[in-house]
Structure formats: C-alpha cells, structure tokens
Amino acid sequence: MQPFTGNFTQQEPIPEDAIAAAVAVMRGGRLHRYNTGEGEIAPASRLEEAYARYQGAKYCLACASGGYALSVSLRAAGVRAGDRVLTNGFTLAPVPGAIAAVGAEPVLVEITRDLVIDLDHLERRIADSGARVLMLSHMRGHLVDMDALCALCEATGVTLIEDCAHTMGAKWNGRASGGFGLAGCFSTQTYKHINSGEGGLLTSDDPEFMARAIMMSGSYMLYERHRAAPPPEVFETIRLETPNMSGRMDNLRAAILLPQLETLDANAARWNARYEAIASRLSQVNALYMPHRPPEEFFVASSIQFLAPGFSPQDCEGFVARLKEKGVELKWFGAEEPVAFTSNHRSWHYVPAQDLPQTDAILAGLFDMRLPLTFSIGDCAHIADLIAAEAGMS
Numbered sequence: 001m002q003p004f005t006g007n008f009t010q011q012e013p014i015p016e017d018a019i020a021a022a023v024a025v026m027r028g029g030r031l032h033r034y035n036t037g038e039g040e041i042a043p044a045s046r047l048e049e050a051y052a053r054y055q056g057a058k059y060c061l062a063c064a065s066g067g068y069a070l071s072v073s074l075r076a077a078g079v080r081a082g083d084r085v086l087t088n089g090f091t092l093a094p095v096p097g098a099i100a101a102v103g104a105e106p107v108l109v110e111i112t113r114d115l116v117i118d119l120d121h122l123e124r125r126i127a128d129s130g131a132r133v134l135m136l137s138h139m140r141g142h143l144v145d146m147d148a149l150c151a152l153c154e155a156t157g158v159t160l161i162e163d164c165a166h167t168m169g170a171k172w173n174g175r176a177s178g179g180f181g182l183a184g185c186f187s188t189q190t191y192k193h194i195n196s197g198e199g200g201l202l203t204s205d206d207p208e209f210m211a212r213a214i215m216m217s218g219s220y221m222l223y224e225r226h227r228a229a230p231p232p233e234v235f236e237t238i239r240l241e242t243p244n245m246s247g248r249m250d251n252l253r254a255a256i257l258l259p260q261l262e263t264l265d266a267n268a269a270r271w272n273a274r275y276e277a278i279a280s281r282l283s284q285v286n287a288l289y290m291p292h293r294p295p296e297e298f299f300v301a302s303s304i305q306f307l308a309p310g311f312s313p314q315d316c317e318g319f320v321a322r323l324k325e326k327g328v329e330l331k332w333f334g335a336e337e338p339v340a341f342t343s344n345h346r347s348w349h350y351v352p353a354q355d356l357p358q359t360d361a362i363l364a365g366l367f368d369m370r371l372p373l374t375f376s377i378g379d380c381a382h383i384a385d386l387i388a389a390e391a392g393m394s
C-alpha cells in the first residue's frame, strides 16, 4: 500500500471574509476591546453576543485562552486555595493546570473505555473527597451520559463546570455541550473548532458568576460595554472586591472568529464525514475497539480515538513506528515519557499522585489521531486502510 503523505497538523486557511475583517480592525488601529469609536460595538463584544446566541446561553465572555476560561471560571465560582476540585483522570494538561492555577487540588476520577468519566467512581470520589466542584472535561469530544451526570451533581450538591475544548458545536440530546452546569469553557486555539491562534470563550446563565468573571478578565470599570453580560447593578456589589487578572480577548482575534462561527456547523458535518470514513473501517478490525458513541451524543470529530486492548507496550510502540513510516501520525497515551501535548496523569507531578488503575489500563492501549479538514474523505479511507493493515498484523 502507498504511504500517506498528508500533514496531520495543517489546518485550513483562515477564510477570506475573516481575513478582511482582521485587516479592517488593523486599519482602524483599535485592537483593544474597550477602544471603541462613538457608537461602535467592539468585535469582541459582537463575538460574545454571537457566541451566547449560538450556545443558547445568557452570557458570554471572550478571553485569552481556553485555559484562562477554565481558571477564571473556578475563581468566579468561588473556588479557593486548598479546595479540592474533581476532574477526569484523562484530559489535557491545561485542565489540572487551571485547577492548580487557583491553588486548588485536582481529585482525579477514572474513565471508562468509552473515554468518558466513570460515573460510579465519580460518585465515590464525591463522597470521599469532599470536593464540591467538578471540572468535567469532554476530552477528545466524548460526551458522558449528561442526564445521569447532572442528576448525580444535583443529588450531591456538586457544581459543574464543563471543559468544552473539544465539544464546541456538540450536543447531548439536542442541548449544546457547555450548557449543562454553571459554566462552559471553550478554546479557539488553532487545533480546536474555530481558529484564532489563541483564545477562549466562557458561557453561563448565572449573572453573579459572569459579573465576577468579567471583572477578573480585566474589564476595569468598563464592564457596561459588554453586551452578552448581566446588567450593571449586578456588578455594583462585586466590582470593588473582585481582583483584575487580565486575560481579555482583543478585537483582532474576535474579528477572525466571528465569520468562522457561521461555518462551524457545516464544518462539524465535514469532520464527522471524515470520522465515519475511518471509524467504519476500523470497527471491522478485530484487534481494535472503537469507543461507543451513544445515540444521544452529537459529536464534532476533529480527532479520532481507538483502543488496541490486547497490545503489549512493545506492540504499541511498533504499531506507532510502522505507521509513522507509512505517513500516519498516531499518538499513543501509554508511553512512559510525555510526548508533545501531555495527557497522562502520571506526568502531572504538581498533582498529588493518585491510583487510577482502570484509566491506566485504558491509556496503555489508547491511540489518537487528528482529523484536519485539509484531509479529503479519500485521504481518510487511505489512512484507515493503512491502520487496519498494521493492526491486523500486530
């Protein structure tokens, strides 16, 4: 079989209308979100209104990164240094990092082989840790049963904050991911679903929470310029007691993102067609397990994951190496040493070490691959054939 020659980290170009909008912002020179002309609505404010509408949320804050959205949401939710915060044992480093940023301690919860948080283990950890906040990471876009999760949070008085870095555009039972708890946190970093290089979006329906997040993001006393925000009287009570931890989004990024929002749903369908082309082939390979995707879940497949439960560490290394020679870039989560973007809890040494035997066993045979939209469906079928051929031989 011919090797694959595509580039796994090449995203599509920024659309021409977004480039034009960025050029217009630069020509105006008003890149700071509070630097507006008479009667002008800043692109950052327009983005917040558009994203709140897209999510069906009351409020939205545009900020510097997805990681910033996560840490500011913990602070605005009242998490203090020394508090414990629950999160998935399998997520990307910015999630435990956001918890550490507020001086809190991550309490890691096992995942299932379908790559979602294990609800039984979560229930036990809620009981034995005393933690009252869950930062739920929809890692790689896999949604847990949100009805069961919300029922558990409600029954135990746990506040839910969603990490939606991989679920922008995704839904559970028709309801947008990010709208199930106190807050939803999104990233607009290059490898996510809309691309401004760096950036974050935070949504909520809670007026006090959002007022605090806006003050923290560095709004000074200019919060009345926010449009997807609670009314000024909500700020009255908190504006002088809330510290400024600058992390605003600028108008240039917002201008680039606004037109991309309009093609997000169409792009979700394009990602999912690529996913199907690979998943349908790999689900026929005996050595591989494709995580189950329940009918309630509408996902946005900017990446694909599969397990090779019977592979030894040597098998996994050989599999990755042989596919690399064939031009297919797989990430393996079972490696001893963290490579590139780290996602293994054992490499977060600032987090108290925790025993997660079930998660470790899953990560030992878990592979992950990006699905950039620059790949055609034919490219995906080719990649799937290469993976299937190697998996069949291991």
Ligand SMILES: *Cc1c(COP(=O)(O)O)cnc(C)c1O
Pocket: 065, 066, 067, 068, 091, 092, 094, 095, 137, 138, 139, 140, 163, 165, 166, 187, 188, 189, 198, 199, 200
């Ligand atoms: C990318 C990512 C983040 C954070 O996003 P940044 O914008 O890079 O800070 C958070 N959670 C997960 C799971 C991510 O993949």
